[in-house]
Amino acid sequence: MDDARPFLQPLSAAQLGIWLALEIAEDTANYNIAEYIEIHGPIDSGLFERALDQVISESQTLHLRFETGDGGLAQFIGPIPHRSLVKIDFSAAPDPRAAAESWMRSELSRPIELKRDPAFCYALLCLESDHYLWYQRYHHIIQDGYGAALIAQRLAGVYSALAEERRPEDSPFGSLGALLSADASYRVSDDFRRDQAYWTARFADRPEPVTLVEGPPAAACGIVRRTLHPPDSVLDELRSVARSAGATWPQVIIAAMAAYTHLFTASDNIILGLPVLARIGGAARRVPAMMSNVLPLRLHVRPDMTFRDLVKQAAGEARHVLRHQRYRSEALRRDLQWAGTQRRLYGPSVNIMAFDYELRFAGHPTTTHNLENGPIEDLSLFVYQRSETAGLRFEFKANAALYTDQDLTDHCARFLQVLSAMVSSPEAPVGRLDLLSPEERRQLLIDWNDTAHPVPPATVPALFEAQV
Incomplete structure (x- = not known):
């Protein structure tokens, strides 16, 4: 030997x-x-x-x-x-x-x-x-x-x-x-079998998720990007709606994406991608490594339900996802017999990047700039809050094989309209909202300090459980 x-x-x-x-x-x-x-x-x-x-x-x-x-x-x-x-x-x-x-x-x-x-x-x-x-x-x-x-x-x-x-x-x-050993042990554990039972039951009907673009899925091929800086007051408004619904502000954003997807597609069955840490316990959270996962979050959106009710539903579903977050989305695809096919597991995704990045190097302040998070297969909304005192930054990224820069511009504006309606009138029915006219859309993007540019092909993400 x-x-x-x-x-x-x-x-x-x-x-x-x-x-x-x-x-x-x-x-x-x-x-x-x-x-x-x-x-x-x-x-x-x-x-x-x-x-x-x-x-x-x-x-x-x-x-x-x-x-x-x-x-x-x-x-x-x-x-x-x-x-x-x-x-x-x-x-x-x-x-x-x-x-x-x-x-x-x-x-x-x-x-x-x-x-x-x-x-x-x-x-x-x-x-x-x-x-x-x-x-x-x-x-x-x-x-x-x-x-x-x-x-x-x-x-x-x-x-x-x-x-x-x-x-x-x-x-x-x-x-x-130790992290790798725990991962291997999980895959032969009762926890694994319970998680598998939950996910296979939740998707037993093998739903076809809707997305914001027509046509079949396409391999990740470059990215179009649009970055928006909402007013500082938006975070306070999100927190207010969250408190009234027994939720967190990231769950309000998740609900807004579900409402927008429902309004744009007229589908009641909305499945969003939710990136999660897939780390259970303090020891796992102290190890730099690749562990993150993206799982489907399934919501039933009706035109007559209020925005607040949708936030409550999103909060409950997010808790279920986190409870079973170690079960890999790749394993669920195999369970559904979708491995090797182009079937989507979810439509748009929402990734809350609320990591503590209020860093100082010998007292000098810093600003963090994300470049790439990995492949973008469809459309993803990244929401950054780098410290408790910092405001939010929204970054929309989409697969350039499926979306043009103008497509993404329009989706951004309409999503912002939905989010604005949700925080200003949480008791209003979801279906009552009309989407923007071109003039209103253009004005809203200007007000939100947009910076947009397509980026060359290059390149997942994670979610702090305490904030989901």
């Missing part, structure tokens, strides 16, 4: 789903996820690299290596990577920010060969002596959005401690091996 051979471990259920998707994907770069954190203040690049090296040494998911075993792709925890931080000074460029963003888009669009290439990349980009961007990119098979947030929080803490000549606190990260 070769004692030097690494101990191969099977992929988690979440990783296996990505691996199988990669086998048939036309553009594997769609499975890159990335963001950059804008640091408003000077940074000691040597100290930053030292802090990052420590964080990399602490996170076992960044040590993963892949090779093909008897049962397909397998992984092992290798040595600590010795890959230096990419440092680029763009301060002399005519437009430093544009040059930095161009570099990030290029790096993000590069397909990753898992058995050869590092599955992550970090870069520190200088715009001015007191203005930096920290870029983090991962292959989705090793990391989800929640895991990336854990890495960012730890890096800010370690860098700040070193800058203040303090000893960093002990690493909060848990064991990746």
